[in-house]
Amino acid sequence: MVEQLSQDYAGQPVLFLEHDVDDPTLSARQWRWWNAFGGGSVILPMVMVDSGNHISNGPEDFDTKYRAMVDASLARDPQAEIVASGQRSGDALHFDVQVTNRSGVTLGSSNGSTVWAIVYEEYAAPGPGRLTNRFVRVVASTSVSPDLAPDATRAFTLGTPALSGVNWGGLRAIVLVDYRPAGSSGAYDMLQAASVSVTQ
């Protein structure tokens, strides 16, 4: 299903990623969404676009719902500029990220603004036990603090823990910046994301 969507959206700026919901190393992004969601029952598969601005969980008309979520996001404007690079350091990865805030609002700790790096492996075909060709291996994040005013630019650095059992040749990464439009509560929303080339 997800791979079919990936093929259908080939050539468009959409990246389909698969998280292992049981992997504790990925819990940061998963649990942050959970807390923003307010808890309660969530039925797999749980899917989110724009850091949780659009979600789907449980049995649905997946094709229709997922396409609607992606199309809605594609129709939006980016609200940040991101320039990033990644470098392997031992078995860890180090990212230098420059963010320019084009959202028109001040980004900071008061609205949960965060810069993320998501590292994933890309396969030619789904691996054993996998459902898609892009499986997330590790995530790293850092808060936007102090505040980043509209049109201001700041550099961030992110580092991952040491990775083991990964196919280094197939590692890819993205960085993104998101925040909570409503302030200290409500769903998060992504401002922009960017692919990162990783130098090994």
Add this chain to the structure above:
Amino acid sequence: MSECTNHKECRAEPLRTKPYRPALRLWVVASSLVFLLIVVFGLTLTRAARAFEVENQAPYAPGAPSPADGATDVSLNPVLTWSGGDPDGDLVTYTVAFGAGTPPPVVTTITGTAYAPTSLITGTHYYWQVGASDGLSQTVGSVWSFTTTTTAPTVVYLPLVLRNYPSAVTPRLVIFEAFMRDT
């Protein structure tokens, strides 16, 4: 020879002779015929030419100018139009003269009845004249004139909203994250 009864009566009569020239007579007759044919042919040509001259009529004189003759406050991008045509339906070409001086210089020859001058200047008196030709006859219209507006054109700068400024370089990248359990 008559028989005479006396001397007086018996005078000798001179012998009258006429030279017999059949070739000369034929030449005279032929020449007369040729002359007659030439005269008839010439008269026919002359009559045909006169008939032709009568049948071709000159194009109508260009008229109904727009902007009207003497118009003022004309925009800097006018389209000059006029009425024309030919009573015989012949194709008419129009020679347009246009300029700030008089007589205006010829600027173009066209088959339509409209001309758009360019690079006009505010508050300037312009003259223009149109000549019509059907290839045989020509009719020249009057010299018309108009004066351009004295108001400089207002340039309206619409606000350019760069709402999607970053996307001009980098489009929004959509991240679709599926949280799944290994099978």
